[in-house]
Amino acid sequence: MPEPGLASRVAAIAAEAGRLAMARWETEFRRWEKVPGSPVCDVDLEVDALLRQRLGALLPDAGWLSEETADDRARLSARRVWVVDPIDGTRDYLRHRPGWAVSVALVDDGAPVIGVLDAPARSECWTAEAGKGAWRGDARLHVAARDRLAGARVPADQLPKVDSDLVMVAKPNSIALRIAMVAAGEADLLATIRWGNEWDVAAAVLIAREAGAAITDALGRPLAFNTPSGQAFGVLASAPGIHAAAVERLADRARDVLKA
Incomplete structure (x- = not known):
């Protein structure tokens, strides 16, 4: 500590x-x-x-x-x-x-x-x-108590048609602030399915985790920091009640990115 x-x-x-x-x-x-x-x-x-x-x-x-x-x-x-x-x-x-x-x-x-x-x-x-x-x-801060993926609020400028059941909310450019929105209960889900850098998310991951959010990489695996590459494959921060459903929805897309 x-x-x-x-x-x-x-x-x-x-x-x-x-x-x-x-x-x-x-x-x-x-x-x-x-x-x-x-x-x-x-x-x-x-x-x-x-x-x-x-x-x-x-x-x-x-x-x-x-x-x-x-x-x-x-x-x-x-x-x-x-x-x-x-x-x-x-x-x-x-x-x-x-x-x-x-x-x-x-x-x-x-x-x-x-x-x-x-x-x-x-x-x-x-x-x-x-x-x-x-x-x-x-x-x-306390994460939202949401247990259905449909209707989940996502900081985004646009969403693919397959995610039309989600609800867009205002998106700051900072991914750290978007993760913090989940911590504050102002969004229910933040997900990326690309390689990203630890410095973008390290502080926000702790803020969201301490607010009760579920936090993994894009495939539902634990995040680690100070790795040799300084990178992780995506980040998925959400209300705990929808995390498994979000991982399931994104899994095929995430695997396709990794294959590319």
């Missing part, structure tokens, strides 16, 4: 990073694509540097895995690792939409034990500590 008071210190560092991102949001900054379809900007790098300095001082023995830092495989031998996305939802940040957040997780022996999403454009701070629940500000 994390040391007493560590989670609040992590939240304060994430809030400092959020303030930096907000201060730069109204200014001119350089932007480009790391690879086609993967935008990045100067602010991502500035926030990443701040987080690495502050979190590194907090736990000097911890490893580091971040979207905006070259991967150092030495993290694989560390018991504790910071898993960070300095701005999750960069597209919304660049479009001046509020659906982005600073995402910070502390992973201990492959599992997140502290998770923070600081979303200053939404005036929100989401926090969780293993075994101590999940919170948005001072409000404790």
Whole structure:
């Protein structure tokens, strides 16, 4: 378990990073694509540097895995690792939409034990500590009590015809915030069926889990963190009562992706 008071210190560092991102949001900054379809900007790098300095001082023995830092495989031998996305939802940040957040997780022996999403454009701070629940500000989070997949609320811009029995709700660009919506009972299901990065979801997975959500990969398998690849095949976060049905519905599609 994390040391007493560590989670609040992590939240304060994430809030400092959020303030930096907000201060730069109204200014001119350089932007480009790391690879086609993967935008990045100067602010991502500035926030990443701040987080690495502050979190590194907090736990000097911890490893580091971040979207905006070259991967150092030495993290694989560390018991504790910071898993960070300095701005999750960069597209919304660049479009001046509020659906982005600073995402910070502390992973201990492959599992997140502290998770923070600081979303200053939404005036929100989401926090969780293993075994101590999940919170948005001072409000404790609880997943929705849903037991039928039909009618489940999904953060999405569009849904395939086969999923027309589901209900779309507003979708922030940040996948971490979409998972957090499940934690808050504002959505019932979030699913991806593609390879994704640990830094996108580590903090949000703990927040959802501590709120009572069921969390697996796209095939219903447990998620692990600080893996050699730093990736997982999809994420499925849902109300517990519909998780098995969601896995069953997505299984063939997920296997087709893996075969491709």
